[in-house]
Amino acid sequence: MKARTRVAVCLALTLFSLTFSCAKPQQPSLIPSDYSRWKTTTDVVLDYPIPGHEDRFRVIHINDKGLGFTRDGRSPERITFPEGTIIAKDIFAVKNPGPSDLPVMITAMVKSGTNPQARGGWLWVVKDLKMGKESIMTGDFCVRCHDNANEKHPYGWKNPGGAFTDYVFFIPGSDPAVEASPN
Amino acid sequence: MARAATRRPLGLAGRINLVVVSTLFIGLGLVGYLYATSLSSARESLVDSNLLRESDILYLSIENFMLPGDAPVAARFFDEVAGLSAGYSLRLYRRNGTMAFSDNMTIDAVNTNIRKVRFERRNEPFAGSAGGAPAVDSSDRLQFGKATTIPPESVFFSWNDTGRTYKRFYRPLLNLPKCAGCHGSDHTIRGVIDIRADISNEVRSEAVTIAVSASGFALMALALAAIIGRILRAVVVGPVIAIGRLCLDVSGGDFSGRVDVKSNDEIGGLASTVNDMVHGLRERYELTKYVSAGTITSLGSGQEPRRVERTLLFTDVRGFTAYTERKGAEAILAVLNGLLEKQAEIIAAHGGDIDKFVGDEVVSVFSGNDAPARACDAALDIRKAVAANSVAYDSLAVGMGIATGHVVQGMVGSHRRADFTVLGDAVNVASRLCSRAKAGQILVCDCTRDGLKTGTHSMAGPYKIALKGKAEPQIVYLLQGKTNETDNRKPHHEG
Numbered sequence: 001m002k003a004r005t006r007v008a009v010c011l012a013l014t015l016f017s018l019t020f021s022c023a024k025p026q027q028p029s030l031i032p033s034d035y036s037r038w039k040t041t042t043d044v045v046l047d048y049p050i051p052g053h054e055d056r057f058r059v060i061h062i063n064d065k066g067l068g069f070t071r072d073g074r075s076p077e078r079i080t081f082p083e084g085t086i087i088a089k090d091i092f093a094v095k096n097p098g099p100s101d102l103p104v105m106i107t108a109m110v111k112s113g114t115n116p117q118a119r120g121g122w123l124w125v126v127k128d129l130k131m132g133k134e135s136i137m138t139g140d141f142c143v144r145c146h147d148n149a150n151e152k153h154p155y156g157w158k159n160p161g162g163a164f165t166d167y168v169f170f171i172p173g174s175d176p177a178v179e180a181s182p183n
Numbered sequence: 184m185a186r187a188a189t190r191r192p193l194g195l196a197g198r199i200n201l202v203v204v205s206t207l208f209i210g211l212g213l214v215g216y217l218y219a220t221s222l223s224s225a226r227e228s229l230v231d232s233n234l235l236r237e238s239d240i241l242y243l244s245i246e247n248f249m250l251p252g253d254a255p256v257a258a259r260f261f262d263e264v265a266g267l268s269a270g271y272s273l274r275l276y277r278r279n280g281t282m283a284f285s286d287n288m289t290i291d292a293v294n295t296n297i298r299k300v301r302f303e304r305r306n307e308p309f310a311g312s313a314g315g316a317p318a319v320d321s322s323d324r325l326q327f328g329k330a331t332t333i334p335p336e337s338v339f340f341s342w343n344d345t346g347r348t349y350k351r352f353y354r355p356l357l358n359l360p361k362c363a364g365c366h367g368s369d370h371t372i373r374g375v376i377d378i379r380a381d382i383s384n385e386v387r388s389e390a391v392t393i394a395v396s397a398s399g400f401a402l403m404a405l406a407l408a409a410i411i412g413r414i415l416r417a418v419v420v421g422p423v424i425a426i427g428r429l430c431l432d433v434s435g436g437d438f439s440g441r442v443d444v445k446s447n448d449e450i451g452g453l454a455s456t457v458n459d460m461v462h463g464l465r466e467r468y469e470l471t472k473y474v475s476a477g478t479i480t481s482l483g484s485g486q487e488p489r490r491v492e493r494t495l496l497f498t499d500v501r502g503f504t505a506y507t508e509r510k511g512a513e514a515i516l517a518v519l520n521g522l523l524e525k526q527a528e529i530i531a532a533h534g535g536d537i538d539k540f541v542g543d544e545v546v547s548v549f550s551g552n553d554a555p556a557r558a559c560d561a562a563l564d565i566r567k568a569v570a571a572n573s574v575a576y577d578s579l580a581v582g583m584g585i586a587t588g589h590v591v592q593g594m595v596g597s598h599r600r601a602d603f604t605v606l607g608d609a610v611n612v613a614s615r616l617c618s619r620a621k622a623g624q625i626l627v628c629d630c631t632r633d634g635l636k637t638g639t640h641s642m643a644g645p646y647k648i649a650l651k652g653k654a655e656p657q658i659v660y661l662l663q664g665k666t667n668e669t670d671n672r673k674p675h676h677e678g
Contacts, residue, residue, distance in 0.1 A: 051358040051371040052333075126334075141334045141357070148360040154368075155360065169360075 029134055030125050031108050035088040038063050042156055042170040047095055050155065052145050057092040059103075060170060066111075067172060077163035079171060085111040087168065104129055107142075109167065119143040120167050143167065196420040200412045207404040207411075215400040219393045226389050230350055231339050234378050238337070238354040241273070241376055250361065252301060258284040270347070270381025275356070278331045278372045280319040293365045301365075319377075323351070330355045330375045347383040354378070422450045426457050438465035488593025494554040494631060495590075495610055496535065496562055497617035498526055498583045500543035506579060515577075519543055522576050526565050533561040538604055544617070548605055555634030558585050559662055562625045570623070584616025585662070586628040615650040616659060625662040632660050641666050 038061040046058035066085035072078040081087075090103035110123040117123060117136050124142035127134040146167040152159050157174040165171055193201065241264070248257035257275075261284075265273040275283040283289065290302045319327045326338045335355035342349055354376040358366055366373060422444045429440045438461055444454035500506075500522065507515055523545060527537050530547045534557050538546040549558040562583045569581055588609030594601045609630075616626040632642060644660035 049368045051360065051363060051368055054369060054371060137334060139334065139336060141355075144357055145359055151361070153360045154363060 029127075030110050030123060030136075031086065031088050031106055031127055031134065032063075035061050035063070035086070035106070035108075036090070038088070039067065039172070041087065041168070041172050044156055044170070052142075053089075053091060053107075055095045057095055057097050059090040061088045061090070062086070062172060069166070069171070076161050079163060079165045079168070081111050081166045081168065083111050083113060085109075102129070109146075120147070122167060195423060196416060199415050199420055200408070203411050203415065204404070204408040207408050208401075211400045211404045215397050218396055222389060222392060222396075226385055230380070230382055230385060231352075234339070234350065234352040234380060235337070235354075238352060238376055238378055241378070242354065242356065245275070245356065245376070246359075249365075252365075254284070254289070254302065270349070270383070272377075272379040274377040274379075276319055276327070276375045276377055278370065278374050280324070280327060282318065283374055289366075292367070296365055296367050319375075323353075326351075326353055327375060329353070331372045333371055335372055341382070347381055348386045350380050350382045352376075352378045352380075418446070418448075419450060422446075422454055426454060429457060429461060433461055433464060436468075438468055488591055490589055491550070491592050492554075492588065493590050493592070493605055493609065494549040494558040494585060494587040494634070495605070495613035496530070496545075496547045496549065496558045496583065496585050497613045498545045498547075498562070498565060498581045499617050499620075500579050501582050501622035503543040503579065506577070510577075518575075518577050518579065522569065522579060522581075525568050525572070526581070529564045529568060530561050533557040533564070535561055539602065546614075555585070555587050555631045556636065556639060558587075558631070559625070559627065559635065559640055560665070562662060563664055566623055566625065580622035582617060582620030582622055583625045584613045584618070584620055584627075585625065585631045586610075586613035586616060587631040587634050588612070588628075611652060612650065612657065615652065619648060619650070627660045627662045629658040629660070638666055640664070 041060045041062050046060070047055075049055040063084075063086045066081055066087060069079055069081045069085070072080075086108060088106050088108040091105040091107060092101055093104045094101065106125075106127040106129065108123075108125040108127070110125055111121060112118050112123045113121040115123055117138055119138070119140065120143045122143070124137040125134060126137055146169070149159065149167050149169040150164045151162050153169065156170045159165060244260060245257055248254070248260065261273055261275055265271065277283055277289070281288075287304045290304055293302060294300050323340075326340050329336055329338045330353040335357075337355065338353040340351055342351075356373045356376055358368075358370055358373045360368075362373060422442065425442045425444070429442050432438075432440050441458045441461065442454040444451050500519070503519075523540060523543075526545050530537060530545070533549070534551070535547040535549045538548050540546075547558075547561070549555075549561075551557075562585060565581060565583065569576060569579070573580075586609045588607065590605040590607035590609050592605050593603070595604050595606070596602055609628075612628055616628060620626045627642065629645065641663045642660040643663055645658045646660070647656040648659055649656050
């Protein structure tokens with residue numbers, strides 16, 4: 001092999017290896033596959049319409065780390081979920097799914113205060129189960145709605161004291177005896 | 184008839200200027216393009232961020248007006264903000280594209296949701312609702328749709344209308360949980376805030392800035408091209424052109440020039456080398472004056488002696504010894520050189536080769552089939568020239584002898600100094616004939632006469648004369664002229 005050819009081959013190999021070494025590695029999924037085995041944040045049947053999810057049936061799961069949230073005991077109270085908390089919400093296609101119906105989408109809140117894509121200290125994640133595509137919502141659509149959880153609201157325990165709930169509507173263990181319709 | 188177009192090739196200077204100008208224009212053009220795009224992007228970003236900030240303020244205002252149920256205040260607020268400046272408009276649309284506050288639809292829905300008449304229906308006509316509720320322009324429906332689908336997104340877009348540029352911002356208004364109490368929870372998007380701004384002044388200002396910058400870049404490119412062109416011309420192109428001219432002069436036989444380059448770089452080195460080369464060529468050229476053409480030819484074609492047929496022309500100034508004694512050696516040199524120069528010129532013009540000058544004698548050699556004819560013509564011309572310039576040559580005249588025959592041509596001399604010359608009987612005969620010829624006479628041997636075409640030259644003779652070194656008398660002729668010329672010179676007869 002001539003010297004010039006050797007140099008060309010070396011250059012091509014270097015470029016090739018540089019290209020692939022610089023390629024963006026595939027991000028691991030933010031929503032673990034076993035999320036459905038986690039505890040639920042509420043026993044309330046979430047079949048009533050709400051803005052954002054409208055009249056689709058929902059089930060909300062939280063990982064064990066999230067159950068370690070803290071309350072500061074002041075008034076109004078401040079609730080803080082630890083870093084690594086994942087709250088995943090199954091979204092079904094219909095209002096009253098049967099036993100064989102599977103969710104079509106998962107929306108999740110991942111506590112990641114240092115992540116530049118985080119809004120309000122959370123990553124707002126949507127996973128389309130049909131396409132298998134997971135994306136982070138960087139707009140204000142999710143966070144703006146969940147911001148209402150930090151004041152009195154019409155859902156679940158209704159946050160009567162206007163606690164700061166870290167953008168979470170259903171604080172585990174705060175369910176009222178009966179879920180009231182928001183209307 | 185179509186004339187064939189001939190394209191003149193671009194010279195070195197032109198090509199270098201073309202490269203410089205192209206490079207500068209491409210380089211500065213790219214810089215200008217990047218500048219223009221970054222300026223445009225910065226302007227767009229600034230406008231967008233301003234509109235976004237305005238929309239944030241409006242969003243919060245709407246929230247704060249609506250929550251206590253002050254929708255009429257919100258409507259008035261919108262009208263007043265919209266009237267702040269010309270070209271600026273502010274509207275609030277429902278999610279179906281109809282304008283908010285344009286009818287009683289929302290009032291009815293809210294009263295139904297809260298199960299009491301919290302808001303009285305309005306009976307007076309709503310502003311701008313004549314002919315039906317005003318709605319989003321059909322041309323903007325696509326952008327409006329992006330702001331009302333889930334997930335909704337804020338949409339910026341711009342358009343031109345009657346020479347003015349507008350920017351529109353559709354900001355989705357969410358049906359937040361705190362809004363759901365009055366507006367219901369069955370929908371996510373309440374409506375869309377529509378902010379329209381006339382950005383013609385900003386766009387015009389940007390265009391002027393870009394135009395001024397582009398002109399500046401173009402002028403800078405031209406100025407730089409001129410400066411770089413001048414520098415390159417002085418440093419590279421000028422010397423190269425001068426070297427080219429010098430080479431052209433040298434090829435034309437003029438060795439007097441030199442390239443005046445004082446730099447110590449590669450161009451200076453090249454110029455110095457060319458100057459040295461021309462100097463060497465000049466020396467060699469000068470040397471050729473002292474060396475016969477045959478000698479020079481032999482250097483290229485080999486120096487082995489060879490036997491060839493040649494015509495020899497000998498000329499000699501008559502009465503020169505006495506003339507020298509009379510005038511003095513120094514005084515006659517100019518006259519002699521003039522005479523020899525003229526003869527050499529004529530011989531060269533007829534294709535002869537000066538073999539040597541021996542005092543006032545010229546020995547020349549002619550080769551080729553027509554060598555006798557050219558030697559005779561040269562001799563006739565010499566005689567004519569000398570006679571015509573007798574005053575300049577101080578009335579000196581020459582006698583000439585021409586002989587043709589086989590000679591040996593080769594190098595004669597030592598390794599240090601040698602001449603490429605001819606030896607043989609024809610040389611001796613020509614020399615003897617020259618010695619015998621009187622002033623103005625041209626004696627020709629019979630071989631030379633036989634070598635002429637019949638009737639081309641007029642001859643007197645034949646004569647038989649005794650030549651030194653020859654046992655038998657030789658047949659000779661007196662060359663009188665060409666047949667178409669008149670030679671009044673009387674032949675000299677010798678028996």
